[in-house]
Amino acid sequence: MADGRLQGRKVAVLATDGFEQVELTKPVEALKAAGAEVHVVSPKGGQIQGYNHHDKGDEVPVDRELAQASAQDYDGLVLPGGVINPDQLRLEEAAIDFIRDFVRAEKPIAAICHGPWTLIDADGVDGKKMTSWPSLKNDLRNAGAEWVDQEVVVDGGLVTSRNPDDLPAFCAKMVEEFAEGRHHDGRAEAGAGTGETRSTV
Template sequence: MASPRIEGAKVAVLATNGFEQSELEQPVAALTAAGATVHVIAPKGPEIQGWEHHDKGRSTAVDLELAKAKAGDYDALMLPGGVINPDALRLEKKAIAFIGEFVKAGKPIGAICHGPWTLIDAGGVEGKTMTSWPSLETDLKNAGAKWVDKEVVVDQGLVTSRKPDDIPAFCKKLIEEIAEGRHAAAA
């Protein structure tokens, strides 16, 4: 079966310095190839610094600064990992509010590796079955999630994966969820 097309869909990718290179670049490429318009959004521009595991990677252009971004302009959100990136975003009130708007609206959200950390602060994990990098298991459980160790997990539009090796499965499921559209909004 061919992958769904998501022409006309607008996807926000929220990241900052310290994102894991492959976890941003590969999903952006897959979403774009499926027909979506993708914007990299960050607290500050014009670029953010990526990492390849423990080494500095390439910089990525920021399409829109967070202060100017509106969640209502997007159909879905993608949160790449990297240890530094989500740790820094958790301290950005505007980032947490932006993520929270997607949660409340029931819009598809993809979070990989350490990306789910930001969902804790945005109220997006309670009652959800999800996965992540193993070191987040306790944090996610303490926030009310059911954590499982699987390549990709989907729960009402929330797509999560553990690590860069999971990116192909992550991208496939995220595109499927975007094609499905909104799910039941959070209470």
């Protein structure tokens, strides 16, 4: 059921082969239900291969190749997990530049499971309170993040969760933060809520 909170907003979902299927499809469903226009952006065109844990899942069509995408065209960014997906994206300079542009513009970002890996390379975790798949804990801490084991954490427009079980909470907070818009020094530029930096269990 559409609630219209994201009407007129455009959101990019950056992924490539090896993404965890539900970590892409469920956020896309939630964003579209809230009225957003959503583009799956990838370094490659055509289709990208999803996974259900270690088994191949469905292919998802790419809406826009990364070479033709700009962070200026979008109001928010989603980073799904899956081990292979962010590991490959970290080797793509254009993908890291794309994410870094969202970080620098203080646009809201939602990253789940292994998704926050790419934020390390894009200078997007230093000083942030966040969570992730447990194996990323030391990587994120070494990059300056405060890592916590919580269902969903929100800090200045950055939404993070640990695994697919957290998707209901992740999607709810993602829509809320994307509705608030750009954040400056932890405060939302416009929209409902205070926009203050906070964490949520």
